[in-house]
Amino acid sequence: MVFATKRPLTKEISYPTIDGVRDYECILSPILGISSSVEAVICTARDITERKQVEESLRESEANYRHLFEYANDSIFIIDLSTSRILDANQNAARRLGYTRKELLKLRTRDIDVPIPEDRQKIINQKMQATGSIIFEHSLRRKDGTEIQVEISSRIIEYCDQLVSLSFVRDVSARMQAEERMRLLESAVENTQDGILITEAKHIDAPGPELLYVNQAFTRITGYDLAEVLGRTPRLLQGPKTDRSQLDKIRTALSKQQPVQVELLNYRKDGSEFWVELNIVPITNKSGQLTHWVALQREITERKQAEAALLESKQQVSKILESITDGFFTLDHEWRFTYFNQKAEQILQTSRTEFLGKSLWEVIPKADGSIFDRECHKAVEQQITVTFEAFYSPLEKWFELHAYPCSDGLSVVFNDITKFKQTQG
Known part of the structure; x- marks a missing residue:
């Protein structure tokens, strides 16, 4: 080739030696005679083995970098x-x-950035210039216009003889949604009116x-704040009047890892009593192993006081009804006897157990179609008080009855007027 072109030629060759293969750069330089013909060729050889090894390492490094990239x-x-x-x-x-890579490389950052306030952008730029790196949360706009929440880690580096920003962008949409759900959950837990307790299992x-x-x-219900109860047991709320049977019910459910609901009389930090409706549920991990107990504690003190007052009132009313000289009974909307006083037992010569829970027609079949039947239906249907007289054949007695409609059905007061009717006759 040198003889034909009369020009120097450079060629790289590999040559085996006792130390292994070596790489050489050979330069063939022609020596021209008077007639410009090549009279001789000078060959200069230079060992470039180390340079070739460096170049190969660089190529491998670049390939690895590109692979990682x-x-x-x-x-x-x-x-x-x-x-x-x-x-x-x-x-x-x-x-x-949502772009092809070719499309993306034609864009600028403003084409994919969701605009942010100018003062925030200024802070990001200042920190980038001051430290050479920054990590911040941002939003990017996809090709279809939808937005994606990301975390950007940027660093200033030298690339192709110029300073550039190397940015690693991570999609954090799922994480931010989870954080938002957690924030809402924490807000709900903190702002609910019911006490919430979490214990180990x-x-x-x-x-x-x-x-x-x-x-x-x-804290509002019991007077204990978080610092005072951490590491302690909910049993600190129990006292002398706490129902042992309800505590046993809780223990049985916990031992079976089952939810449980009870009503308990507990004690505040100041020693005062309060009632709670307690719902306890087991919490398990992904493997199904029990890890915690969560209890929702709803104060029901006012309800319990109202129930106690109502019970006391009913007892007082019952005491009065049991002491009056008239017979008295009540019927529900299904015409079943719900109350029967002592005087009614005496007048009708029966036991209240023969009447309570049974329908009027079951106990007194002949009442169907009678004046008693008509007048009681009239009281209920027209929501008026009726007074009437009726003859009860099983006892051969006359009764005067007063029927009063009420929200629960019908109340009836009656007394024996047989002697009065006989004097009239």
Whole structure:
């Protein structure tokens, strides 16, 4: 070739030696005679084995870098700091934003950024310039216009003889949604009117499961704040009047890892009593193993006081009804006897157990179609008080009756007027 072209020729060759294969760069230089013909060729050889090894290492390094660049889970952008042009981006970045890579490399950052307040952008730029790196949360706009929540980690590097921003972008939409759900849950737990307790799932027997968390409502109800109860057991709320049978019910449910609902009389920090409706549920992990107990504590003191007052009132009313000289009974909307006083037993020569829970027609079949039947239906249908006289043949007696409609059905007061009727006859 040198003889034909009369020009120097450079060629790289590999040559085996006792130390292994060596690489050489050979330069063939022609020596021209008077007639410009090649009279001789000078060969200069230079060992370039080390240089070739370095070049091969660089090629491998670049291939590895490109592999990491292309197949990283994060989106990667290389951005010109002076023009905001996207100089390079991996396939993940293009796919995540809905572009082809060719389309993406024609864009600037403003084409994919969701605008942010100017003062926040200024803070990001200042920190980037001051430290050379920054991590911040941001939103990017996809090709279809939808937005994606991301975390961006940017660093200033030298790339192709210019300063650029190397940015790793991670989709954090799922994380932020989970954080928002957690925030809402925490807000709900803290602002509910019911006390919430969380305990570990250990020590069902003494001393009992340790408290890990209580909300503000628990503090308001009991007087104990979180710092005072951490590491202690909910049993600190129990006292002399706490129903042992309800506590046994709780223990049985906990031992079976089952939810349970009870009503308990508990004690506040100041020693005062209060009633709660307690719902306890087991919490398990992904493996199905019990990890915690969560209890919802609803104060029902006012309800219990009202129930006690109502019971006392009913007892007083019953005491009065049992002491009056007239017979008295009540019927529900199904015409079943719901109350029957002592005087009614005496007048009708029967036991209240023969009447209570049974219908009027079951106990007194002949009442059907009688004046008693008509007048009682009239009282209920017209919601008026009626007074009438009726003859009760099984006892051969006359009675005067007063029927009063009420929300629960019908109340009837009666007395024996047989002697009066006989004097009239």
